[in-house]
Amino acid sequence: MSEKKTSFWGIALVCYLIVSQIMTVIFFIDLCKEWDSVLKIVFLGPIWAEIKGILWFFFI
Numbered sequence: 001m002s003e004k005k006t007s008f009w010g011i012a013l014v015c016y017l018i019v020s021q022i023m024t025v026i027f028f029i030d031l032c033k034e035w036d037s038v039l040k041i042v043f044l045g046p047i048w049a050e051i052k053g054i055l056w057f058f059f060i
Contacts (some may be wrong), residue, residue, distance in 0.1 A: 019056065022053070023053045023056035027056075031045050
C-alpha cells in the first residue's frame, strides 16, 4: 500500500515540475515583452521567471 502512495506522489511531483518549467518559459516570455531593459531581462528575468514558474499555481 505504501508503495502505491509513494508512486502516486512521485508521479504528481514530476508532473508538477514539468508544468512549472513550462510556466517558467511562459512567464519569461511575458517578462521580455513587458520589460524594456536588456540588462534587467538578462540578469533578473530568469530568476524572476523561475520563482513565478515554481509558484505558478498562485499566478494563474
